[in-house]
Amino acid sequence: MLPTQNTPQPEAWAGHPKGSPAYGRLLAGLAFAGVATFAQLYSTQAVLPIMASDLQISAAEAALTISLATVGLAVTVIPWSFLADRIGRVRAMTLGITAATVLGLLVPLAATFPLLLGLRLLEGMALGGIPAIAIAYLNEEVHKVHAAMAAGSYVAGTTLGGLAGRLVAGPVGELWGWRAAALAVSALAAAAAVLFLVLVPKARGFTPARASGFRGAARTLGGHLRNPRLLALYVQAFLLMGGFVAVYNYLGFRLSGDPFGLPATVISLIFVAYLSGTVTSRLAGSLTLRFGRRTILLAGIALMAAGLALTLTQLLLLILAGLLVFTGGFFAAHSIGAGWTGGIAATGRAQAASLYNLAYYLGSSAIGWAGGLVFQSHGWTALALTVIGLACTTAVITAVVHPASGAGQSNTRQRNTRQRGAGQTPTGQGRTAQDGQASC
Numbered sequence: 001m002l003p004t005q006n007t008p009q010p011e012a013w014a015g016h017p018k019g020s021p022a023y024g025r026l027l028a029g030l031a032f033a034g035v036a037t038f039a040q041l042y043s044t045q046a047v048l049p050i051m052a053s054d055l056q057i058s059a060a061e062a063a064l065t066i067s068l069a070t071v072g073l074a075v076t077v078i079p080w081s082f083l084a085d086r087i088g089r090v091r092a093m094t095l096g097i098t099a100a101t102v103l104g105l106l107v108p109l110a111a112t113f114p115l116l117l118g119l120r121l122l123e124g125m126a127l128g129g130i131p132a133i134a135i136a137y138l139n140e141e142v143h144k145v146h147a148a149m150a151a152g153s154y155v156a157g158t159t160l161g162g163l164a165g166r167l168v169a170g171p172v173g174e175l176w177g178w179r180a181a182a183l184a185v186s187a188l189a190a191a192a193a194v195l196f197l198v199l200v201p202k203a204r205g206f207t208p209a210r211a212s213g214f215r216g217a218a219r220t221l222g223g224h225l226r227n228p229r230l231l232a233l234y235v236q237a238f239l240l241m242g243g244f245v246a247v248y249n250y251l252g253f254r255l256s257g258d259p260f261g262l263p264a265t266v267i268s269l270i271f272v273a274y275l276s277g278t279v280t281s282r283l284a285g286s287l288t289l290r291f292g293r294r295t296i297l298l299a300g301i302a303l304m305a306a307g308l309a310l311t312l313t314q315l316l317l318l319i320l321a322g323l324l325v326f327t328g329g330f331f332a333a334h335s336i337g338a339g340w341t342g343g344i345a346a347t348g349r350a351q352a353a354s355l356y357n358l359a360y361y362l363g364s365s366a367i368g369w370a371g372g373l374v375f376q377s378h379g380w381t382a383l384a385l386t387v388i389g390l391a392c393t394t395a396v397i398t399a400v401v402h403p404a405s406g407a408g409q410s411n412t413r414q415r416n417t418r419q420r421g422a423g424q425t426p427t428g429q430g431r432t433a434q435d436g437q438a439s440c
Contacts, residue, residue, distance in 0.1 A: 013205045015143035018150075022201045026141055027150060029200030030134050031157030035192040036097050037130045038158050039165030040104045040123060041069055043185040045248060046166040046268040047173035049256050054178060055113055060372030063249045065120050067365040070245075072124025073131075074361035080129040081136070081354040082217060089137035090203050096129020097193045104186035108179040124361075131158075131357050135338070140205035155281040155335055163274040164188065170268020220348040224355055229344050232401035233337045236297075237360035239394045240304070240337075242367025243387035244330045247308065249368055250375040250383060251323070260316060273323045277331030284332040285339070293343075294402045297336045301395045303329025305388045312384055334360075 016023040044051060044065040052062040084092035103123040110116035134154060142150045165185045173181035224230050251270060255262045280300070287296050303325050310322025338356055345352035367390070375383045 015141055015205060016201070017143045023142065023150070025199045025201050026138070027154065027157075029196050029198075030138065030154045031160070032192040032196040032199065033093060033097060033130055033134060034154065034158035035161030035164060036101065036189040036196060037127050038162035039168075039185050039192070040100055040189045041073065041127055042066060042162055043104070043107075043165050043169055043182055043189075044120075044178065046170040046252070046271065047178040047181045047264065048249065049252055049267075050173050050181075050264055051178040057113065058372075059250065059253050059376060060369060061113075063369050063372050064117055066245065066249060067369040068117050068121040069124035069127075070361040070364040070368070072121045072126075073128040074124075074358050074365060076125045076128030077131065077354045077357040077361070078221070078351065080133060081351055084129075084133045084136065088203055089133050089140070090200055092129050093133050093137070093200075094197060096126050096133075097196060099129075100126035101186070101190045101193045104189055105183070107186065108183040128357075135353055137203065141201065141203060155331070155338075156278045159274045159278045159281065159331065161192070163271050166268055166271035166274075170271075171265045173268075174264040217351075220351050221355065224345060224348065224352050227344065228401055230341060230352060230355070232397050233341055233344075234355055234359040235397055236333070236337050236394045237356050238363035239367070239390040240301070240330060240333055240363070241360045242363030242371075243304075243390045244327075245364040245368035246371025246375075246383060247311075247323075247326065247387060250372060250380070251311070253375065254380045255316075255319075259314065270320065270323060273320070273327040276324045276328035280328040280332040281335040284335045288336065293336050293340050294398065294404060297333050297340075297398055297402075298395055300329045300331075300333030300336065301391050301398070304333065305329075305391045308384050308388050308391075312381055 016026060044062075048059065048062045048065075051057075051065070052059055055062070080092060080096065100123050103119055103126055107116065107119050107123065110119055138150055138154060165188065168184050168188055169178075169181040172184045225234075248271075252264075252267045254260070255267050255270070256264070284296050284300065307322040307325030307327070307329060310325065311319045313319065313322075338353070338360075341352045341356045371383055371386070374386055
């Protein structure tokens with residue numbers, strides 16, 4: 001029998017609704033992916049002073065174990081995004097997380113410092129298969145009504161992952177050395193990777209993309225880089241993340257020296273400040289509906305600068321309070337910037353997100369390392385003022401480039417309202433990444 005105009009067509013996949021078993025498994029699976037990724041990526045940060053002393057290297061050289069891992073991630077996020085378009089999000093994430101876990105278990109066995117750096121670089125390259133792909137997968141598999149909340153939950157999971165790795169490494173490193181600390185974090189990441197593989201649901205909203213070749217890829221990326229609003233977000237990611245990592249890389253050195261003299265176990269507790277980011281990354285997404293992305297982004301940057309100013313004192317309580325405010329402000333700004341890239345990009349959203357991640361981790365690598373040169377030469381005050389300057393520069397760029405009215409978000413809501421009024425349901429193809437407010 002030939003089909004007629006009245007023959008019902010298969011409904012487009014709308015995504016898992018909040019409260020469904022698959023929705024819960026998806027969030028739990030991605031949370032464990034975040035733990036496996038960010039526990040490993042920054043696993044040496046809590047033991048940098050111990051590593052510097054054991055290997056007889058400087059603070060800036062020890063920080064290379066962070067910088068090279070983030071460089072590896074930065075240079076591979078775009079290739080991973082194109083691979084995921086071809087083979088699927090879940091398969092690409094599985095490849096990346098498995099390779100990173102194996103490499104992480106080899107890191108404690110490195111016999112020389114150059115070999116250690118090489119393993120950290122490869123580990124970062126493998127981890128490039130997680131951050132941008134996770135957000136793309138989430139937006140394809142979660143119902144658009146709940147995607148913003150789901151993305152905020154994912155980012156909250158990534159902050160907890162980074163915190164867990166640092167809290168494990170600090171005490172273990174003080175008791176048995178940095179190699180034991182790296183092994184303990186790798187074991188934690190391996191367990192999280194297994195749970196990710198067990199929990200994450202099979203993709204239903206993914207459609208393989210045809211290979212566009214080098215010219216097609218260059219055209220997509222070039223279009224994003226010529227968009228001033230996207231470019232401003234990439235600059236924001238580079239400057240803010242670079243300053244953020246520099247603060248956490250070298251605050252431990254400050255607190256271990258005079259007049260504080262804190263042991264490594266106590267210093268590792270400063271990473272509990274990440275919990276403020278767990279809260280603000282979710283809160284920022286909901287506040288944008290009331291105040292707009294631009295306002296919340298600028299407010300997050302202001303909190304960063306204010307919190308960092310408090311660390312200029314010699315009072316430990318004020319330093320820790322400032323770190324809480326600084327961290328909360330950073331994650332609020334980052335969650336808005338990461339989600340906004342997809343809201344601005346009309347096509348090639350996975351690549352837009354990958355460029356954001358590229359800038360984000362290049363900033364972590366370059367400024368996170370260079371901050372050590374400032375710290376070693378001029379002390380903490382100079383480093384803190386430098387990072388405040390980066391935050392102020394970002395605020396000026398954001399205020400100039402982005403419209404004050406938050407028109408992009410408003411227009412998207414109006415378009416969705418018109419579609420609902422016409423009896424249309426936006427499909428996965430029409431979903432904007434504004435529904436996923438944040439990325440790791």
